[in-house]
Amino acid sequence: NAGVTQTPKFRILKIGQSMTLQCTQDMNHNYMYWYRQDPGMGLKLIYYSVGAGITDKGEVPNGYNVSRSTTEDFPLRLELAAPSQTSVYFCASERQTNTGELFFGEGSRLTVL
Amino acid sequence: GENVEQHPSTLSVQEGDSAVIKCTYSDSASNYFPWYKQELGKRPQLIIDIRSNVGEKKDQRIAVTLNKTAKHFSLHITETQPEDSAVYFCAVSSSDYKLSFGAGTTVTVRA
Numbered sequence: 457n458a459g460v461t462q463t464p465k466f467r468i469l470k471i472g473q474s475m476t477l478q479c480t481q482d483m484n485h486n487y488m489y490w491y492r493q494d495p496g497m498g499l500k501l502i503y504y505s506v507g508a509g510i511t512d513k514g515e516v517p518n519g520y521n522v523s524r525s526t527t528e529d530f531p532l533r534l535e536l537a538a539p540s541q542t543s544v545y546f547c548a549s550e551r552q553t554n555t556g557e558l559f560f561g562e563g564s565r566l567t568v569l
Numbered sequence: 570g571e572n573v574e575q576h577p578s579t580l581s582v583q584e585g586d587s588a589v590i591k592c593t594y595s596d597s598a599s600n601y602f603p604w605y606k607q608e609l610g611k612r613p614q615l616i617i618d619i620r621s622n623v624g625e626k627k628d629q630r631i632a633v634t635l636n637k638t639a640k641h642f643s644l645h646i647t648e649t650q651p652e653d654s655a656v657y658f659c660a661v662s663s664s665d666y667k668l669s670f671g672a673g674t675t676v677t678v679r680a
Contacts, residue, residue: 498670560612
């Protein structure tokens, strides 16, 4: 199993550009999450999904969109990138909620200039 | 999300000494408390967790204690080694079953 795979690992965007962070998992997990990690701030939940076709907002959803057309894939879309979106983004999956381990991807470092 | 406070933000210990990190939470209905370790440039990984029906759990050199009355839980690392240097995050699963993370503690083990 590859686990949770995120792409790209690094990206530099100009203000106003758009991009999609890809996330895929091969563990047949129902629950998937997107977090952003800022220095000294821990991990903040952006969006999550409890299964294919179902998504919901987390703590900091503004400026982002997600979709979940399959169990495996959970892409995160940034529209009109802003400097405040400079961060490290982690995708994670879980077999079902509150069961234990979140499996994280390797992270995507995004810089908006 | 739930308010989770984690202290200290940085911790420097001599190799072989113990390290303790404490987290407090606000929702008395919270029932699951994991700890994640993130090495520099790596992904967070679960190292130990505890549920609300247990007061303490140990796994080799690490242990977690939970005080539900006071709404705090702590990570204890004994006989610290250089490979224990990392950022440690506590997390709390509250009534909506989503995890809220603390801000992290950077632990440095001095040789």
